[in-house]
Amino acid sequence: MKNFDRYTVFEQAKQWVYEAGEIIRASIDKKLTVDTKSNPNDLVTEMDKKIEKYFADEIRSTYPTHRILAEEGYGDELKGLEGIVWIIDPIDGTMNFVHQKRNFAISVAIYQEGIGEIGLIYDVMANVLYHAIRGEGAFKDAVRLQPLTQDLKLSESILLINSIWCAENSKVNEKKIQELTSLVRGTRAYGSAALEFASVAEGIIDGYLSMQLQPWDFAAGVILVNEVGGVTLHASGRPLNLLGSNPIFTGNQQIKDEIIEKYIELK
Numbered sequence: 001m002k003n004f005d006r007y008t009v010f011e012q013a014k015q016w017v018y019e020a021g022e023i024i025r026a027s028i029d030k031k032l033t034v035d036t037k038s039n040p041n042d043l044v045t046e047m048d049k050k051i052e053k054y055f056a057d058e059i060r061s062t063y064p065t066h067r068i069l070a071e072e073g074y075g076d077e078l079k080g081l082e083g084i085v086w087i088i089d090p091i092d093g094t095m096n097f098v099h100q101k102r103n104f105a106i107s108v109a110i111y112q113e114g115i116g117e118i119g120l121i122y123d124v125m126a127n128v129l130y131h132a133i134r135g136e137g138a139f140k141d142a143v144r145l146q147p148l149t150q151d152l153k154l155s156e157s158i159l160l161i162n163s164i165w166c167a168e169n170s171k172v173n174e175k176k177i178q179e180l181t182s183l184v185r186g187t188r189a190y191g192s193a194a195l196e197f198a199s200v201a202e203g204i205i206d207g208y209l210s211m212q213l214q215p216w217d218f219a220a221g222v223i224l225v226n227e228v229g230g231v232t233l234h235a236s237g238r239p240l241n242l243l244g245s246n247p248i249f250t251g252n253q254q255i256k257d258e259i260i261e262k263y264i265e266l267k
């Protein structure tokens with residue numbers, strides 16, 4: 001495609017991500033209006049909308065042929081991933097943004113014909129940018145991330161998993177998840193899917209399970225994890241639906257089969 005030089009588009013995306021981060025940091029201590037969406041714990045603020053609109057306006061004026069898939073309504077209504085599509089989560093971890101004023105990220109991915117080419121995950125308050133360009137490796141700022149370890153036992157793994165997996169009304173057999181969480185070395189939950197993917201890519205976490213992620217939650221993370229030899233799947237073991245909501249496993253290939261086959265029983 002003529003107007004898609006990956007390196008130029010990456011540099012542009014990086015500049016917008018840093019500018020958006022600056023906008024957020026500049027008003028981090030201002031009072032926020034917080035609304036709820038699908039349930040009382042599903043939060044959105046005017047900052048989520050402002051940042052998404054910022055990206056949408058910049059992308060539309062710079063790359064009018066590109067399309068946008070984004071969380072807060074400033075994107076396009078997409079039925080497929082033809083052409084070049086920016087998949088954007090303006091603030092991933094809104095609850096952390098509201099309550100902690102840290103541990104949230106901007107997630108931007110650029111897909112061409114359904115293939116993830118560029119991923120950026122920006123930890124705004126830490127000022128750390130993770131990025132990947134397909135086939136070129138993944139980076140934390142300027143440092144190249146190493147391939148994930150080939151020598152890993154499930155019993156020595158750390159998993160990111162939210163307590164919802166263990167609830168009786170969850171969409172999985174919660175008894176098996178309880179067995180899994182007592183087998184592994186430890187569990188954690190960060191509350192930002194994008195940063196959870198980035199931790200997997202960094203190799204400081206071995207696997208991440210999430211019950212219900214949308215394309216903007218995982219689009220950039222999948223590219224990062226791929227670049228270090230990890231894998232991301234629908235929790236059934238099937239490929240991801242890039243346009244819909246998925247229960248997700250991402251992590252080290254060494255523990256993938258055991259987790260998916262022995263411990264995840266979708267109801």
Ligand code: 2AM
Pocket residue numbers: 038041042043089091092093094095162191192193194212213214217
């Ligand atoms: P968000 O902050 O952009 O909404 C929280 O565990 C993680 O799950 C966040 O990355 C959050 O993204 C994501 N998430 C996806 N769907 C959600 C929902 N319906 N309610 C709250 N968080 C959701």
Ligand code: CA
Pocket residue numbers: 042043044071094
């Ligand atoms: Ca949200």
Ligand code: CA
Pocket residue numbers: 089091092093193216217
């Ligand atoms: Ca999100």
Ligand code: CA
Pocket residue numbers: 048071089090091092093094
């Ligand atoms: Ca969000």
